[in-house]
Amino acid sequence: xxxxxxxxxxxxxxxxxxxxxxxxxxxxxxxxxxxxxxxxxxxxxxxxxxxxxxxxxxxxxxxxxxxxxxxxxxxxxxxxxxxxxxxxxxxxxxxxxxxxxxxxxxxxxxxxxxxxxxxxxxxxxxxxxxxxxxxxxxxxxxxxxxxxxxxxxxxxxxxxxxxxxxxxxxxxxxxxxxxxxxxxxxxxxxxxxxxxxxxxxxxxxxxxxxxxxxxxxxxxxxxxxxxxxxxxxxxxxxxxxxxxxxxxxxxxxxxxxxxxxxxxxxxxxxxxxxxxxxxxxxxxxxxxxxxxxxxxxxxxxxxxxxxxxxxxxxxxxxxxxxxxxxxxxxxxxxx
Amino acid sequence: xxxxxxxxxxxxxxxxxxxxxxxxxxxxxxxxxxxxxxxxxxxxxxxxxxxxxxxxxxxxxxxxxxxxxxxxxxxxxxxxxxxxxxxxxxxxxxxxxxxxxxxxxxxxxxxxxxxxxxxxxxxxxxxxxxxxxxxxxxxxxxxxxxxxxxxxxxxxxxxxxxxxxxxxxxxxxxxxxxxxxxxxxxxxxxxxxxxxxxxxxxxxxxxxxxxxxxxxxxxxxxxxxxxxxxxxxxxxxxxxxxxxxxxxxxxxxxxxxxxxxxxxxxxxxxxxxxxxxxxxxxxxxxxxxxxxxxxxxxxxxxxxxxxxxxxxxxxxxxxxxxxxxxxxxxxxxxx
Numbered sequence: 001x002x003x004x005x006x007x008x009x010x011x012x013x014x015x016x017x018x019x020x021x022x023x024x025x026x027x028x029x030x031x032x033x034x035x036x037x038x039x040x041x042x043x044x045x046x047x048x049x050x051x052x053x054x055x056x057x058x059x060x061x062x063x064x065x066x067x068x069x070x071x072x073x074x075x076x077x078x079x080x081x082x083x084x085x086x087x088x089x090x091x092x093x094x095x096x097x098x099x100x101x102x103x104x105x106x107x108x109x110x111x112x113x114x115x116x117x118x119x120x121x122x123x124x125x126x127x128x129x130x131x132x133x134x135x136x137x138x139x140x141x142x143x144x145x146x147x148x149x150x151x152x153x154x155x156x157x158x159x160x161x162x163x164x165x166x167x168x169x170x171x172x173x174x175x176x177x178x179x180x181x182x183x184x185x186x187x188x189x190x191x192x193x194x195x196x197x198x199x200x201x202x203x204x205x206x207x208x209x210x211x212x213x214x215x216x217x218x219x220x221x222x223x224x225x226x227x228x229x230x231x232x233x234x235x236x237x238x239x240x241x242x243x244x245x246x247x248x249x250x251x252x253x254x255x256x257x258x259x260x261x262x263x264x265x266x267x268x269x270x271x272x273x274x275x276x277x278x279x280x281x282x283x284x285x286x287x288x289x290x291x292x293x294x295x296x297x298x299x300x301x302x303x304x305x306x307x308x309x310x311x312x313x314x315x316x317x318x319x320x321x322x323x324x325x326x327x328x329x330x331x332x333x334x335x
Numbered sequence: 336x337x338x339x340x341x342x343x344x345x346x347x348x349x350x351x352x353x354x355x356x357x358x359x360x361x362x363x364x365x366x367x368x369x370x371x372x373x374x375x376x377x378x379x380x381x382x383x384x385x386x387x388x389x390x391x392x393x394x395x396x397x398x399x400x401x402x403x404x405x406x407x408x409x410x411x412x413x414x415x416x417x418x419x420x421x422x423x424x425x426x427x428x429x430x431x432x433x434x435x436x437x438x439x440x441x442x443x444x445x446x447x448x449x450x451x452x453x454x455x456x457x458x459x460x461x462x463x464x465x466x467x468x469x470x471x472x473x474x475x476x477x478x479x480x481x482x483x484x485x486x487x488x489x490x491x492x493x494x495x496x497x498x499x500x501x502x503x504x505x506x507x508x509x510x511x512x513x514x515x516x517x518x519x520x521x522x523x524x525x526x527x528x529x530x531x532x533x534x535x536x537x538x539x540x541x542x543x544x545x546x547x548x549x550x551x552x553x554x555x556x557x558x559x560x561x562x563x564x565x566x567x568x569x570x571x572x573x574x575x576x577x578x579x580x581x582x583x584x585x586x587x588x589x590x591x592x593x594x595x596x597x598x599x600x601x602x603x604x605x606x607x608x609x610x611x612x613x614x615x616x617x618x619x620x621x622x623x624x625x626x627x628x629x630x631x632x633x634x635x636x637x638x639x640x641x642x643x644x645x646x647x648x649x650x651x652x653x654x655x656x657x658x659x660x661x662x663x664x665x666x667x668x669x670x
Contacts, residue, residue, distance in 0.1 A: 008343070011357065017390035018397060022346065023358045054433060055352035055423065062353060084419070084435065088390070098389060100416065103438040 001145060002132045003029035003107050004049040004074065005083035006056045007309060013089045013266065017098070020088075027063040027310040028085055029107065030179055030273050031129050037277020037299065037313040039068040043284060046070035046123075048115070048145075050106035056082035057106075067310065073116060077106035089307070092265035099183055104135065111137045112144040120145050124284045125173035127276065128203070130212070133195040134185045143195075146202035149174040167286035168250060169204055169236045175283070176200060176234070177276060178208030180215045189215040200232035205283065207276060209240040222247045238279065238293070240272070246297050248289055256289040261301040263328035270309025275300035277313060295319050301328030308332065336480060337467045338364035338442050339384040339409065340418035341391045342644060348424045348601065352433065355423075362398040362645040363420055364442065365514055365608050366464050372612020372634065372648040374403040378619060381405035381458075383450070383480075385441035391417035392441075402645065408451060412441035424642070427600035434518055443470045447479040455480050459619045460508035462611065463538075465547070468530040469520045478530075481537035484509040502621035503585060504539055504571045510618070511535060511569070512611060513543030515550045524550040535567035540618065542611060544575040557582050573614065573628070575607070581632050583624055591624040596636040598663035605644025610635035612648060630654050636663030643667065 007028030010020040027036065035045040047069050051057030053076040060082065064071040083101040088094075110132070120126060126149050132142035149172055176199050185192060196216035200206060206229045208216060213225035217232065222239045226249040229237035235251040245259040278299035282292040298319045305328055306312035312332050314322075322328040342363030345355040362371065370380040382404055386392030388411040395417065399406040418436040423429075445467075455461060461484050467477035484507055511534050520527060531551035535541060541564045543551060548560035552567065557574045561584040564572035570586040580594040613634035617627040633654045640663055641647035647667050649657075657663040 008358065018394035021360060023343065023360065025356060025358065055431075056421075056433075058351075059353035081433065081435065081437075084421075086391075086419075096390075098391075098416065100419065100435045102416075 001048040001110070001127065001142065002031035002129045002138075003105070004032040004047065004051060004060055005029045005085055005101070005105065005107070006059065007085050007087065009087055009267075009308070010089055013091065013307065015089075017086060017088045017096075023086070024308075025059070026308060027060055027067070029083075030131070030177065030276075031127055032060075032064070032069075033270055033273030033310050033313070034127055034177070034276040034280065035064075035069045036067040036310045037274045038281045040313045041278060041281040041316050043281045044070075046073055046119075048073040048110065050075050050077050050109050052076060052080055052082035052106050053078050054082055056084070063310070073119070075114075077109045080104055080106050080109070082106065087269055089267050091267065093268065095267065095269050097269070101184065108132075108135045108138040110141040112141040115141060115145060115148075117148050120148055125175065125280050127175045127177065127280055128199070129177045129179035130192070130196060130199075130216070131179050131181050131184050133192070133199060139195065143198060143202070146174060146176070146199055150202040167283070168248070168254070168289040168292050169283055172204060173280075173283050174203045175205040175207060175276075175280060176203035178206060178212035178216050180208070180212040193218070197232055200229065200234055203234050205236045205238065206232075206234045207238040207240070207279065209242065209272075213239055223249070236289075240275070246293055248293050250289060254289050256293045258290075258293045258297050261298050261322060261326065261328040263301040263305040265304045267307050267309070268304050270312060271300040271304040273309065274303035274313055278319065294323060298322040298328055302330055305329045306332040336383040336445070336462065336477065337366035337464045337473075338440070339367040339382065339386060339395055340364045340420055340436070340440065340442070341394065342420050342422065344422055344602075344643070345424055348426065348642065350424075352421060352423045352431075358421070359643075360394070361643060362395055362402070364418075365466070365512065365611075366462055367399070367404075368605055368608035368645050368648070369462055369512070369611040369615065370399075370404045371402045371645045372609045373616045375648045376613060376616040376651050378616045379405075381408055381454075383408040383445065385410050385412050385444050387411060387415055387417035387441055388413050389417055391419070398645075408454070410449075412444045415439055415441050415444070417441065422604055424602050426602065428603065430602065430604045432604070436519065439470065443473040445476040446472045447476040450476060450480060450483075452483050455483055460510065460615050462510045462512065462615055463534070464512045464514035465527070465531060465534075465551070466514050466516050466519050468527070468534060474530065478533060478537070481509060481511070481534055485537040502618070503583070503589070503624040503627050504618055507539060508615075508618050509538045510540040510542060510611075510615060511538035513541060513547035513551050515543070515547040528553070532567055535564065535569055538569050540571045540573065541567075541569045542573040542575070542614065544577065544607075548574055558584070571624075575610070581628055583628050585624060589624050591628045593625075593628045593632050596633050596657060596661065596663040598636040598640040600639045602642050602644070603639050605647065606635040606639040608644065609638035609648055613654065629658060633657040633663055637665055640664045641667040
């Protein structure tokens with residue numbers, strides 16, 4: 001549930017935006033990419049989002065369907081155009097993003113009263129993002145969806161649920177991707193923190209990098225941040241430490257930590273979404289924490305080694321191959 | 336003076352935006368293109384405009400200079416990104432445009448008090464557009480520049496000036512391109528009309544198509560519209576009638592009418608700007624009305640026969656060639 005737009009990516013790498021001559025057009029928006037990534041791994045996925053009533057919106061519907069993502073809950077908004085996003089690609093670690101999401105992105109016009117609550121309850125996992133908390137009515141819709149999943153009666157207790165005893169998170173799966181994008185918020189991190197805390201009361205899994213953990217919890221030391229996320233209410237905290245790998249702490253005391261997988265970085269954008277898609281897919285599949293983290297980590301590394309984002313999401317066999325060989329540099333599959 | 340942005344044009348023609356895979360990036364914005372077109376013909380030109388403080392803004396500065404347009408009066412605005420515009424290309428007559436200029440384009444943040452009035456007075460011609468009237472502070476700046484050129488003391492009399500007796504418009508040249516773009520105005524045509532009337536009091540030349548003439552004057556029959564523009568204060572009215580050619584009426588009773596020049600249309604966008612650049616260049620050169628109109632008309636037709644806009648603006652020899660052969664289909668020059 002959340003962000004959806006058109007990414008315009010340079011067809012030249014290592015070139016500043018001022019000098020890029022041609023751009024390719026791709027489906028983008030973090031949770032949309034996560035849905036694509038999970039679908040590619042075999043999950044049955046759907047996106048809850050909105051677009052402009054325009055040709056780019058039509059493109060996104062077509063593209064979601066082509067990726068196997070159910071688009072029935074993607075509706076259009078007459079007042080705003082479909083957002084476009086430009087990026088610059090300076091490997092290995094500089095990928096500036098330029099958003100055209102003002103005055104407001106259609107995906108922030110998701111209304112609580114328009115949500116399909118039975119479908120939200122029935123889903124085996126729900127993925128929401130911090131950016132969904134950045135403005136109304138999306139903020140109320142995102143928090144409302146989290147509460148609905150938690151079956152909250154006001155005490156903030158997450159609903160007990162289904163999955164098996166081996167799984168990293170028993171019970172209902174509701175993932176909050178902290179996804180702190182200051183450019184997309186009007187206020188400061190201090191304004192965002194109470195909203196993160198509210199969302200964390202109802203989510204069962206939280207995912208974020210160190211900057212995002214600090215905004216949400218005030219902590220940026222990985223273990224302290226993970227513990228703070230658990231204390232805020234989730235059952236599993238996943239902390240992305242960049243070059244230091246990924247750390248996960250579960251409420252039952254289980255921990256896992258995996259190092260980064262070597263890859264020649266082509267474009268770091270989309271790697272986090274590949275990680276997220278594999279995480280969601282693995283959580284639903286009931287993988288143990290170590291396997292879950294290894295596979296998500298490999299999925300992210302594979303996409304970092306490819307130019308595209310949504311079309312570059314890996315197949316399960318590619319993740320297995322990367323883990324078997326210890327090398328995530330796997331050429332992009334022809335589309 | 337006015338609009339400036341990045342045009343993202345499909346590198347495929349005849350394809351709806353949803354299916355365009357790659358885009359090329361070009362300098363765009365009507366008055367910016369007019370400046371480029373006049374520069375290509377040999378005029379010394381400058382643009383008064385603004386961009387975002389971003390990589391696309393840097394690109395536009397570089398591109399203006401490469402085209403020989405003085406960019407010293409193009410400044411940046413921190414609050415808004417450089418506008419981008421997408422188009423679709425369905426020859427011969429359907430070229431939908433999708434603007435990303437909200438919440439506001441930097442080029443509408445031109446302030447009257449920041450104008451270089453001595454430079455504005457010294458220029459041999461000033462070109463402004465109706466879109467410049469669409470929002471403050473650009474509205475006050477555009478009207479202020481027109482008044483400054485007219486040396487108005489409140490009576491609305493245009494300043495008498497330089498050029499020779501053969502020229503289509505004796506005296507100071509101040510062109511108002513009616514440029515009615517409903518998508519870029521908050522209000523209706525009825526809201527715009529008084530602003531057009533005010534601008535026409537101070538301009539010496541008005542240019543527009545039939546729709547634009549109707550918004551500005553209430554008339555859409557070509558002769559009636561031209562007479563209404565003259566009555567509103569200009570000395571030369573140029574009415575673009577599309578497939579019926581171009582009509583011009585001067586205050587001294589001179590008239591000229593030229594038929595369209597045959598061309599296989601590739602992309603109609605930019606043709607009006609090529610026409611405008613050749614018109615401004617020819618007015619400054621003091622061409623007689625018939626020659627002026629024939630050359631502007633040929634310039635427009637040449638660009639309609641090319642995919643690009645700003646880079647496709649014709650050289651003087653190409654205009655002469657089109658007029659000599661009676662065929663405007665002249666392949667684009669290599670850049």
